[in-house]
Amino acid sequence: MSGTEATREALGERISYAQVWEDPEVLLRALKVVPGERVLSICSAGDNAFALAAAGAHVTAIDLSKPQLALAELKLAAAVQFDIDRFRSFLGLDGVGQRVHLYHELRPQLSDSTRAWWDAHELEIRTGLLNCGRFERYLESFRTRALPVVHRRKTIDALLEPKSLAEQRSFYEQHWDTRRWRGLFRLFFSQFVMSRMGRSPAQFAHVQGPVSAEFLRRAAHVLTDIDIQTNPFVQWIMRGHYPDLEAAHPYLSERGHKALRTAASRIEFVHADLIGHLADQPKGTYQAFNLSNVPEYLGEAEHEALLCAVVGASAPGARLAYWNLLVPRHRPESMKDRLDRHTAEAGMLLDGDRAFVYGGFQLETVR
Numbered sequence: 001m002s003g004t005e006a007t008r009e010a011l012g013e014r015i016s017y018a019q020v021w022e023d024p025e026v027l028l029r030a031l032k033v034v035p036g037e038r039v040l041s042i043c044s045a046g047d048n049a050f051a052l053a054a055a056g057a058h059v060t061a062i063d064l065s066k067p068q069l070a071l072a073e074l075k076l077a078a079a080v081q082f083d084i085d086r087f088r089s090f091l092g093l094d095g096v097g098q099r100v101h102l103y104h105e106l107r108p109q110l111s112d113s114t115r116a117w118w119d120a121h122e123l124e125i126r127t128g129l130l131n132c133g134r135f136e137r138y139l140e141s142f143r144t145r146a147l148p149v150v151h152r153r154k155t156i157d158a159l160l161e162p163k164s165l166a167e168q169r170s171f172y173e174q175h176w177d178t179r180r181w182r183g184l185f186r187l188f189f190s191q192f193v194m195s196r197m198g199r200s201p202a203q204f205a206h207v208q209g210p211v212s213a214e215f216l217r218r219a220a221h222v223l224t225d226i227d228i229q230t231n232p233f234v235q236w237i238m239r240g241h242y243p244d245l246e247a248a249h250p251y252l253s254e255r256g257h258k259a260l261r262t263a264a265s266r267i268e269f270v271h272a273d274l275i276g277h278l279a280d281q282p283k284g285t286y287q288a289f290n291l292s293n294v295p296e297y298l299g300e301a302e303h304e305a306l307l308c309a310v311v312g313a314s315a316p317g318a319r320l321a322y323w324n325l326l327v328p329r330h331r332p333e334s335m336k337d338r339l340d341r342h343t344a345e346a347g348m349l350l351d352g353d354r355a356f357v358y359g360g361f362q363l364e365t366v367r
Helices: 003-011 024-031 047-054 066-081 084-091 099-109 112-119 122-127 134-150 153-160 165-176 179-188 191-197 212-225 232-239 254-266 274-279 300-312 343-351
Strands: 038-042 058-063 267-271 286-290 314-324 339-341 360-366
Touching: 024 047, 024 286, 024 314, 024 343, 024 360, 038 047, 038 274, 047 058, 047 066, 047 254, 047 267, 047 286, 058 066, 066 084, 066 099, 066 112, 066 254, 066 267, 084 099, 084 254, 099 112, 099 122, 112 122, 134 179, 134 232, 153 165, 153 232, 165 212, 179 212, 212 232, 254 267, 274 300, 300 314, 300 360, 343 360
Parallel strands: 038 058, 038 286, 058 267, 286 314
Antiparallel strands: 314 360, 339 360
């Protein structure tokens, strides 16, 4: 099975991610976009494409998944149409409101394919867009079913209370990191359970060896070395909401919402195969690339083909950023005359990655 076929199988005809689980701060620091640059970004739930556009870039948000594109287009239309309070309400960030009514306000502004998708999925709108993805429902199961078996609510609340990093680390070591926590975490985040509930088996096609121990190590890092109070990813996993929307995904803040409304015309949604799209672009089309963790789905030869296609559509100095979840993928030595790796900078960015699930971050530039 090719990487494209594996990706299609993994995505299916569903929303896999209602939110992007890759840190926009890491991405923006890596790509250093300036106003007017053209950026190709994997769309997913749209959040990081929005962040790039709000920074001034012209963004082509590309995806193989029509439902993911429909989600991102709906989010963007809502940002443009609604004030900040109605926007947040529509996304599901308060009690159940008139979300379907709000959808019908947006409906005339949507493309035919997006309108058709949401007409058939009004229940997801009614219950809240930001929790409608398969991965978010998986995390909800962890939060509501698994975590209470390990820790009482007051212990969870205590973990999330403001404290210094030294205090946070001490709390983790003395009260959180129990044998029961480690055992249940390894079970819930095993490849078997994740394949059945959170991620498609196709997403593990190139993974070798056990995964749960590695995820436990990454969880320990984020709970001891990164401020929980300013970490929207941990807050959502533990609470199921954002206690401070000004510190959540940028487009959910008042300032970010305003910036996204201004940037909306600079975002184009494209349903296409990534390599095929790049092959159709002339040299110099893009100055930066957010490849998400697409290389995770590819074999080594396909990964090299993707990087060659990126170089072919790039201006000199174009910057590439992408994450490795469990499969190490980076520029092969055969391309060292066309791409430079920035391993030290990428490593520093990964150390501060608030999303914490990824084991590698790649930053490369076109010569």
